[in-house]
Amino acid sequence: MRLLIDVREGDWATFYGHYGDWTAWRLGRLESFGPSSSRGADDTSARWHELHEAALDQAFEISVPPSTTVSDCLAHALREARRRGVAQPEAGPPADGAGLFLGGRIVRTWLADPATDERYEDGLTLEQAGLAEDDLVVLCVERTAQGDYCMGPAANPAALLEHLQLAMNGTAPADGPRLWGVLLYTTADVELATYVRTHFEDLNALSGPNTRVFVVERQARWAEARKYWRAHLEPELYRVLSSMRWLHWQPYDPQGAYKIAAVLKVDPELLPCLVFFDSRPGLPWGERKIVFPVEDVTPRYFRTLFGRIAKVLGSVPPEGEPLPVDGHGPLSFASRPDSAESDTRTALRALLHSGRGPDLDGAAFAAVETAQRAIREALRPAPAPSTDYHLDNCRVILTPGASVTENFYFNGQNTTFINRPVDTVVQDFQNQHGTALCHEELRSLLRLTLSSTDLADAERDEAAAAVHDLARLTAEPEPDAPGVRLRAERLREMLAGAADIAQPALAIIASVVAAVTG
DSSP, X not given: OEEEEEEEEESGGGGSSOTHHHHHHHHXXXXXXXXXXGGSOSOOHHHHXXXXXXXXXXXXXXXXXXXXXXXXXXXXXXXXXXXXXXXXXXXXOOXXXXXXXXXXXXXXXXXXXXXXXXXXXXXXXXXTTTOOTTEEEEEEEEEOOSSOOOOOOOOOTTXXXXXXXXXXXXXXXXXXXXXXXXXXXXXTXXXXXXXXXXXXXXXXXXXXXXXXXXXXXXXXXXXHHHHHHHTTSOHHHHHHHHHTTOSSEEOBOHHHHHHHHHHTTXXXXXXXXEEEEOXXXXXXXTOSEEEEEOOOOSHHHHHHHHHHHXXXXXXXXXXXXXXXXXXXXXXXXXXXXXXXXXXXXXXXXXXXXXXXXXTHHHHHHHHHXXXXXXXXXXXXXXXXXXXXXXEESOEEEOOTTOOOOSOOEEESTTOEEESOOHHHHHHHHHHHHTTSTTHHHXXXXXXXXXXXXXXXXXXXXXXXXXXXXXXXXXXXXXXXXXXXXXXXXXXXXXXXXXXXXXXXXXXXXXXXXXXXXX
């Protein structure tokens, strides 16, 4: 098991506040998170990698078996930290006098979870403690204090998203926003749930002062939330967001989300979607609403959506200026700690009856309702040039013995062909990825996958696509090691249950990961 170790060493003041405070402090000072960045390039994932590098610039990796006890892992990590010079000697300054010596005797040492600051129990194995490959662990070394402090309040990174919770902000102020809405999605909509976190400041700015949108999620136990997010986020993003306590919330499962959608009288097939409702008192429950299905999770989509809405609301005569909520934008999480779906539905019902009166809220809703068709048209991507039989990113099933009398052109990296001869597929793979690192091993892995009789057709298709993804990543001049590890792990999960190929397939995957990551 490979773990990333970050060292915190000092007196009690070093451990004042949460581990993620330092990450939040860094976030506020990176230019890539400044106001101008929210209008930058569509692909903004690089800024989170930049934050990861800035916050964990002295972190290092260790490799230990999952059966290692926490106490043994602590000893190993401490030795390695001192060898690398990122932790102080047990007593006295370094012999060469290099570096800043913190002084004081060691009071205690322990390993901690960066997302909760909880200490891992020494007697547990790493596996029992819930740790997994590429997890971040904090090595804490507390020394005696060298002086007195007058401490101010520590930054709380979780507070950056606390203002997004409906339970805290669900009551409309007397002169609050004009238009109210909720963003509905489920655990299956991982891309949208991730986008809400990585682009929260962009969404806040885009929704503007006259629109307030609540994101319907639930606060889960960390063990449950950790399992969900770890499976869907690349390691760097998972480490940064979890240490800032931004992953304690997660989407409802489909059943829970559909119950909430039923409260708003929204058909389940429209999820994920953004719903605006008329909150004027006296209207039948859920009688008037506007639904915008989220068909594309990109900055372009949301900028178009909120930009068009803002333009429509700009034509509504103002009746007093709405005030910002706690100095933050209007995007909000709809839930509260340890709540069930019924608690969220209660909060939504209260919110729906908290409008500002028929004039301003009603005029804003009516204006957007009138313009909804034009807004939906603007959200649709420009159609491709009209050419017959040119198909992109398709799933093509070839029926043996069938004849085709027309010419079809299939394009796109996600086009898959079912029932093609194995040799043909492997040869195409060789032609496409012959220059990739470990292409021979990946070609063997693809052949094994396609020849498995323990995998269903859909599983075999998905695993073959994952092999292609690995080949594309390893073909880059500087392969994305975290991305390779993430896709390799998913491929391991898919092939582990295929008894006829599991052993050789997992061995090939391990060798490819080792060749890329060293």
